[in-house]
Amino acid sequence: MPEDPDAGRPTSPPRTLPGQDGTPTGRAAAAAIGVVVVVTLTVAALLVRPSFVTASADEQPHAAVSTSSVVPTGEVTRAEVTVDGMSFVPNIIEVPVGNALQVTLVNTGDQRHDLEFANGATSGVLAPGEQATVDVGVIGTDLAGWCTLPGHRQMGMVFDIVAVGSGTTASTDGTDTAAGHSMDGSMTDHSTHGSANGTAATTDANAPTMAALVQAAKDIPAYPAELPPLSNATEHRYTFRVTEQVVGVVPGLTRAVWTYNGTSPGPILHGRVGDTFHITLVNDGTMGHSIDFHAGQVAPDEPMRTIEPGQSLEYTFTAARSGIWMYHCSTMPMSSHIANGMFGAVVIEPDDLPAVDHSYVVIQSEQYLGPDGEPADAAKVAALVPDVVAFNGTAFQYDAHPLAARVGDRVRMWVLDVGPNSSLAFHVVGTQFDTVWSEGAYRVLRGASTDGRTAGTTGAQVLSLLPAEGGFVEFVPLEAGHYAFVNHEMSLAEKGAHGQLAVSD
Ligand SMILES: [Cu+2]
Known part of the structure; x- marks a missing residue:
């Protein structure tokens, strides 16, 4: 394994709010930026609530692709994902809400991996050199994925789909899913996941006397x-x-x-x-x-x-x-x-x-x-x-x-x-x-x-x-x-x- 203990861990993508890159802005623009900041912070606060995080990923996985709350656009987003050590590359993608998503996993790693999403869509286990395409379904909200081989998820083999656009789309829990909140939600998600196989953590169970x-x-x-x-x-x-x-x-x-x-x-x-x-x-x-x-x-x-x-x-x-x-x-x-x-x-x-x-x-x-x-x-x-x-x-x-x-x-x-x-x-x-x-x-x-x-x-x-x-x-x-x-x-x-x-x- 790599000497660097951080190797293979997902990194947060840089986030820059409008106006924070030093671009001069006028009064009207400054007011608009203020609104954006407020909205973003409000949504971020919602995102760290465990109930929200849980609902957006594991507990109600099928809500993520529920067609009842998403109007399909008829478009298909395709993404190719490779493996580098114990990471997916890329490990985060943005998909317009309503698009169907197809992810092709190419196992460029040195051992077996898979990519399974919280809605159950999976590549199946792939040997090195093999590839498979996953029909993830119509994307309604953010969706988490990971490798289910023992320990791989904890090593950093996680993958995030960020649903973007269509600010009027409501998720099944009634929370606003406007674009912009998703990065925070996805990153927060990682720390709340359970064991390697996608099951709940069992740290308080199973210990025999x-x-x-x-x-x-x-x-x-x-x-x-x-x-x-x-x-x-x-x-x-x-x-x-x-x-x-x-x-x-x-x-x-x-x-x-x-x-x-x-x-x-x-x-x-x-x-x-x-x-x-x-x-x-x-x-x-x-x-x-x-x-x-x-x-x-x-x-x-x-x-x-x-x-x-x-x-x-x-x-x-x-x-x-x-x-x-x-x-x-x-x-x-x-x-x-x-x-x-x-x-x-x-x-x-x-x-x-x-x-x-x-x-x-x-x-x-x-x-x-x-x-x-x-x-x-x-x-x-x-x-x-x-x-x-x-x-x-x-x-x-x-x-x-x-x-x-x-x-x-x-x-x-x-x-x-x-x-x-x-x-x-x-x-x-x-x-x-x-x-x-x-x-x-x-x-x-x-x-x-x-x-x-x-x-x-x-x-x-x-x-x-x-x-x-x-x-x-x-x-x-x-x-x-x-x-x-x-x-x-x-x-x-x-x-x-x-x-x-x-x-x-
Ligand atoms: Cu072994």
Whole structure:
């Protein structure tokens, strides 16, 4: 995605009132301008009233093209619209009231898009290079449009039809629709829209309770947290198939997930410094997807490109440095593709890493629940307020199915925060870490010190990670019991970033 967070967002067209461009005006003209200003301000005040804004777009979509209040002119306005990144170009057009409108959408973007209007007229989903013409109908008042692919509307793929002329035309709510008000109405509209799919925002719905999540975790097997063993191979070959499916969250609520090889996280890869990984990415989904491996250094252009359904690409990288490295889909909006499950880890061990009794991998991610069966609610993603936070894809799954160790065992936990947005203060209740390795460096190393005096007596309580950061901790439980491992940002732990290590004698 573009580095500029504002890239792709719609911009308001410049508005200049008569006389404001410095043109000399006479007394009569000044009086007329005054009237124009007053009228414009009055209408603008009406436009910011939520009831008006709502009525003009979503709530009564068909009013926008109601022929009962519009006299068709018999004329047809035609417009061609292209795609640049996550924007329609142009993203606003003026149409004389009473004209029929035909919009031809040419998808010049790098992934699938559509253009749907509030009255239901739609181009249908278009692959890159495809085009379609939408009969929008006879234009009576302003009409909003947007791309319905998940997250695209929030990224700025919105489109406005501004009805101009025919100041005597009344809309169905009785409000004057004189030309001149429309720009304000259209711009105000954007901030009041709901989720990506044109449904109402669901920020106060769908959040399952902790009890329901804990119960649901008991009904499904846990994602294997054991780090896969190292092989002697120095060349690793994998095929990653992208699929899209629906999984349960709690009874009565499912969500759409997008995955690599059917699981979220995707496969955990394990190798040594210097190993080469050959990945074949196959897109078996219904929209564009891609992959970005932080474990290697490559020019992003080709291997990280978005591929269409049915296509594949080869992605080869050599792991020159140790770490627990994130991989993820990098198709826009990345926040949604990651939140919908497209992430995983590559563990590249530092040289001479000592053997331990248990090596586990814990990956934290967030879920932003939309309506039943739908992918992440893009408005919630943008607001950075997850409904669920999970270790290895499912909330509380290691409370339902605890990890295991024995008293005196050395336990190493590799930890990665894939976000997309929340941080992780990783803590294991009842233990102290005698070794902490974070983003390429030991912060604490048992039996060693940097000042020569504190060997064996330093420790840590938290491995703190921002999104895309990773590391590992080591500890030795001294007594049998149940040791919770948590995100010590407690509200996130209570949303599911919580598990248990069961230690036996
Ligand atoms: Cu994707």
